[in-house]
Amino acid sequence: MTKRPLVMFSPMPPLKNGIADYTASFVDSLACQYDLYVVTPENTAPLHTPGYTSLTALEYDQHTSSFATAAHAYQIGNNLDHVYALKPLSNVPGLVTIHDLSIQHMVGASFPGGAGGEAYAELMFEAYGRQGLEISRDVSRWQRQSHVVHSELGLLPLLVRRAKGIVTHSFTGFLRATAAGYERPIHVIPHHYQERIDALRGSRQDRRRAARHSLGLRQDAIILLSLGFVTRAKRVDLTLKALKLIPEREKPVILVVAGEQNAEEIDLAAEIQRLGLHGRVLIQGYVPDGQMIDYLAACDILVNLRYPTLGESSGSLANGLGVGCCTVVTDIGTFSELPDECVVKVGVQEMTPDGLAYRLLPLVSNDCYRETLESNARHYAESNLRTEQFVTRYIDAIEDCLFDIVTVQVPSYRQVRRFLAPSVRKDVEAKATALSRQCPLRPASMWWRELLLPVGRKSDVLMTSDGFAAQLAKDAFGWSDVISAADSGAGRTAGTILATCEAEDFVDQPGEFLYRTVSRLQLGGILIFNIIDRHGKYFAHISELFDGDDEAPPLNLAVKRSRISTLCEEVGLIIQRQISAFQEISINGAISDAGTEFAFVATLRSLVTWDGSAIRINE
Missing domain, CATH: 3.40.50 (Rossmann fold)
Incomplete structure (x- = not known):
């Protein structure tokens, strides 16, 4: 049987991008179902893969006519690695997986003039009408953009108007897309954990000891972990301040920060020095996807905070639940949807050093409490977040949105329309x-x-x-x-x-x-x-x-x-x-x-x- 063609736009490894790792975790399964073409950004080399064809955006542009009848799918996040997909999406609507419910950062950073320019103002007008235009004018006038604009006016209408169907990882995403006026199919598919986690052998304690030995981490410490790109919204600064308030009694309590840093976001070294936390914080820098699971296995507590949130899903969190991590999250947005028995939730009003320390202290001091949360997390992930479950539901979304409905015609105002004389x-x-x-x-x-x-x-x-x-x-x-x-x-x-x-x-x-x-x-x-x-x-x-x-x-x-x-x-x-x-x-x-x-x-x-x-x- 001849496979039907499917073109997917997504960054892929070795690009340092969480969505690249996300797509790589299921793309081989997708290739078993479709004649798959994965289009990556222009600054990346095409991958040599036996199961599907990889090509750059430039190669796709040179052969656009070859894909005229192919179904298209898009993985869209909120950084510059996804800008290349916007032009094809505007020309060829498809199934859009929305990883971040705001694309303000990507859009503003890719425009001439940034968020204060005329192009940005026009898109704010298209998305939110007169009010959006006035907000963009204020940004231009004061040269400052409130985080509320990023979290509440995320330009989501621009994406949903160009989609035949939407995949979101949360009910929060479903509500946001619906509120943006979207009336076509919306598929809520939870973010899966990577399949190789199921291959881990032994008890949680055995895996923790083995991972610490492999990474050179202390066996006698309570290890808190912040995993992924270090941004202000992940509140690593707050975790540092809470760590200072946690006493080291029977065991040392340390924080491992495993993720690429950006000095413009937070200066970790300066913050550690100011708080006097030398010896209690390890800065590991960027962690390759291959080592990410080891760090999750090695930790006692995964700290996965977000404030403010842009409605994003977290691959680190999904993988942490799959490993069976005791996890602390902010009780906001998509993270609020997790069962209370699987994670510890910190209310927005508790997002202070004292409030976070209050939530962390029982976990640090009570092994049985941590083990209960670890067991609950693993059970929840095995029941809801397995890769094979995700692939089945994602293929259902492709079939529903790209092959079972009439092709959506998006007329272009640049075409000439003829009127009667x-x-x-x-x-x-x-x-x-x-x-x-x-x-x-x-x-x-x-x-x-x-x-x-x-x-x-x-x-x-x-x-x-x-x-x-x-x-x-x-x-x-x-x-x-x-x-x-x-x-x-x-x-x-x-x-x-x-x-x-x-x-x-x-x-x-x-x-x-x-x-x-x-x-x-x-x-x-x-x-x-x-x-x-x-x-x-x-x-x-x-x-x-x-x-x-x-x-x-x-x-x-x-x-x-x-x-x-x-x-x-x-x-x-x-x-x-x-x-x-x-x-x-x-x-x-x-x-x-x-x-x-x-x-x-x-x-x-x-x-x-x-x-x-x-x-x-x-x-």
């Missing part, structure tokens, strides 16, 4: 007049009188809730694929939406009305919105909404913006044209009662596209 307006009007005789109420007409609807293209889908509009779009504007907003499923989207509504339905909650409409519009899609006020009752109210200069670019905040433009920006739309008076007055008696109508055309888009590792602002 004014000379054919009379022909359109004749067809509209004939159709209108079948309508109990006069239908909205500004959208077709002003020829706001583009001509239908092959593979384009038009969505509307107006039966008159649907038929006229087919008869006069060349649309063949027109679907009803009411009859299509909740997750169905379209590249063009034609919305007509009564003024009385719109004026009370215009923002909510727009939000519901935009939730069905694909990224890059066009919205034609036509409001009809039959008796002029709401004329003053709607005129006030449309008052202002909508020819101003969205970043020109000094120009007066109309209220309707601001409402659109809040839901990610950019107005291209708005009309509050008919340009052509009909002389056809059947539809001469024009009433009062307002209309606008807007696109759900960004002015930014990813271009390899750089960002290009479209002119």
Whole structure:
């Protein structure tokens, strides 16, 4: 049987990246199921692997047409090793595994001008509308970005809009993706531990002694372990301060920091000297993946803190549970989801030296307590986090999202859309007049009188809730694929939406009305919105909404913006044209009662596209 092609974008070893180790742990199993191509960053050499093909991003770009019909999957984290995957993801939507619920660091660091630049401002606008734009302006003005922006405004909407399906490792991730407006499949698959952990032999105590002997660590000490890249969020500084408060009674208590350091994040050597902890802290630096399991086996207590959290999953934690480590975590985000009997949770309000020391002291002094937690952790991991369980569920996600659904079409606003010439307006009007005789109420007409609807293209889908509009779009504007907003499923989207509504339905909650409409519009899609006020009752109210200069670019905040433009920006739309008076007055008696109508055309888009590792602002 011929295997179906699957292209996966992910860093791979020897790159120093936790997601590289994550993908390497299951990629061989995936290759048994699919004709697998693993695309790595441009600065890495392709791997020589018998089971699958490895190629760099540059090689993929040179042979893009060869993968036109292949399914695509993406492993996305929050560092610069993943920037190379953003351009392919924007062009070829696929199954996205979101390892960090914020990509603020990656996006800001990869932009010209950083988080204070125009490109960053545009993406904040695309993700969060007007509020996101104002926050980006504050960052530019004050040259400072609050950690709250990273944790609460993680630019997740940018990823979910480009995904056919999502894999997340936590229920927290599921909630965040849902809150970002995502309505396609979301698969929650816990982060697995590495398969080679199951090959460890002997009791926990025997494995601890053997690992300490191999690593040259003391056999008589209580060893606390901080494993992985040393960042501020892992609060190693707090662990050091808590260590100073823990007395050494029957056994020495030491901390091993095994992970690559960044002096800009924390100066460990200076902190150790300031606290007088020489002899109680071992700094090991970067630990190769092959030694990581040994350090986990060697420790008595794994300290895996996060504050603030970006919703990330932790490979070190999953592997620690698999080894059977007694583990301390911060009671926040994804870590709160772990069973209380498996880990010790430190509340956010307890994240102080005294609070952490209070949680660590019983573990340091009570061997039986630690052994109980170790046994519970191992049992939980064997039941829920085995690699074979993960692979089975990940393949289910691939089948569900990439092979069992219709390919998602993401229209590009850079493509030319053709509109009817004014000379054919009379022909359109004749067809509209004939159709209108079948309508109990006069239908909205500004959208077709002003020829706001583009001509239908092959593979384009038009969505509307107006039966008159649907038929006229087919008869006069060349649309063949027109679907009803009411009859299509909740997750169905379209590249063009034609919305007509009564003024009385719109004026009370215009923002909510727009939000519901935009939730069905694909990224890059066009919205034609036509409001009809039959008796002029709401004329003053709607005129006030449309008052202002909508020819101003969205970043020109000094120009007066109309209220309707601001409402659109809040839901990610950019107005291209708005009309509050008919340009052509009909002389056809059947539809001469024009009433009062307002209309606008807007696109759900960004002015930014990813271009390899750089960002290009479209002119």
